[in-house]
Amino acid sequence: MDELRIKIQDWRDIVIFGILFGLILSGGIYIILEKSFFYGVVFGALNGLFIGIYSSLLITFLNTEILANIEKKYWNFLSFVFSFFAGFFGNLTATFLCSVIDIPILPNYYENQFIFASIVGLMTYFIGFILYKFVSIRNKSETIEANLAKKELEILEAQLNPHFLFNALNSSAELIHKDKDMAEMMLLNISSFLRQTLLKKTxxxxxxxxxxxxxxxxxxxxxxxxxxxxxxxxxxxxxxxxxxxxxxxxxxxxxxxxxxxxxxxxxxxxxxxxxxxxxxxxxxxxxxxxxxxxxxxxxxxxxxxxxxxxxxxxxxxxxxxxxxxxxxxxxxxxxxxxx
Structure with missing residues (x-):
């Protein structure tokens, strides 16, 4: 379904956007709290990276295996659930990795990491909703353009010169009086030619x-x-x-x-x-x-x-x-x- 189609370059752009958004937001918070800007950037970039990865995996699975097979009234709820968990698990993964590589995180963060992960999950859903609207509009526009191009091609193909057919049939009529076998073969070839012209393939x-x-x-x-x-x-x-x-x-x-x-x-x-x-x-x-x-x-x-x-x-x-x-x-x- 066109409105569910997300291209590879879309996911690439989403991951890059997530990394940039995460490092800017986290870096800004670290500066406000007078913490190391570098550590804030690293933590934010890791959040953006893992949220992007989880989103690409979960949303692709959702679009291809679930939404395409169920009624549309359930789409919003399932999109919320999958987007939320993409942000939730992406944040937890980034937090765990920071603890492994000794990247300092804000005070009391570990004690409340599930609350923070839930907040990130909600933010992921809202950002994902905006991106979905953008992709949906883009896909609908491409579908309209493709349909217009198809119609234009059909019009162009309908303009193909019919003079050849008239000349060939006239030649066949003349040939019948001279060589009936050759005339029959010619008519068979004309029939094959016409069959090819009637193919619905562009x-x-x-x-x-x-x-x-x-x-x-x-x-x-x-x-x-x-x-x-x-x-x-x-x-x-x-x-x-x-x-x-x-x-x-x-x-x-x-x-x-x-x-x-x-x-x-x-x-x-x-x-x-x-x-x-x-x-x-x-x-x-x-x-x-x-x-x-x-x-x-x-x-x-x-x-x-x-x-x-x-x-x-x-x-x-x-x-x-x-x-x-x-x-x-x-x-x-x-x-x-x-x-």
Whole structure:
């Protein structure tokens, strides 16, 4: 449940906050009582450290094993109990450690340590309640942003160019009169292509996308009399990487659409690498006529927006050595991430 989700960095920040709060509070009390500021800082830091550790263990157990399985009306009481005991046992542990390493504690503290531990437990609950509200608001905000991004992606995917389908079906209709077996195979490939487009996944594996592209090029080659040559160099050690659906296919489609295939053979090469900077690079290179001033139409803008939403990625264009190169650069969230 999103409102119970506390990230590792949250616990790190909570422990750091606890240490700072404890050493400042305890150090201040020691100064007021004209005791050693250093000992006050040590005692306070130990309190903050152990309260943070107990909190992370107890609250994580509470959130994952108890609250998720019971009615919400019991949450506040159980949160109070677990937070109280995190502060209570954290204080007792710090007190015990100070006695072991000979850190002087305030007069009469040991005689009343359970009272002091109870006060610390109450303070822990109130501070934890404030932090919980902050984390809950943050989680709800992230959930809203994720849902908005998902809706935006669905809109972008719905804009994908349907012209390919119309052209492929027209080619199939013409092919029926010439080669019925080839027409049947083409229709089966179109069916497979459409089935892929209807998948409810925002991202698919690189292998799935490459199979998708090969199927697409096979269909297009029927239209262009086998004038398109596709070459794939996948240099990844494994293919457990996920990319936006249609991302490579769209660039291959772009290469086919903007070149005069009837006049000469078109070679398209796909090269996939993971560089030392940790980014994933996918280059789609063609040796067609190209164009010096590329304009990002609906398809390329669509791809650019999806890459940015999903990966903080981008698509760039270059023209060199009589080749047109479109490069997809994925900066994060591309490994083991098929949501």
């Amino acid at each position: 991202k698919i594996s690189i292998l799935e996308e490459l199979n998708f592209v090969q199927n697409y090029v096979w269909i297009e080659n029927i239209r262009f009399n086998q004038e398109i040559q596709l070459h794939i160099k996948n240099n990844l050690e494994d293919s457990n990487y996920y990319i936006p659906k249609f991302s490579i296919q769209l660039l291959v489609e772009n290469a086919i659409k903007h070149n005069k295939i009837a006049s000469k053979l078109l070679n398209i090469e796909i090269i996939i690498n993971k560089n030392n900077d940790g980014n994933l690079y996918i280059d789609v290179i063609d040796d067609g006529d190209g164009f010096d001033d590329i304009q990002f139409g609906v398809g390329l803008r669509n791809l650019r927006d999806r890459l940015n939403l999903l990966h903080n990625g981008k698509v760039i264009y270059t023209r060199a050595y009589n080749q047109t190169i479109f490069s997809i650069i994925l900066k994060d969230k591309y490994e083991n991430s098929n949501y």
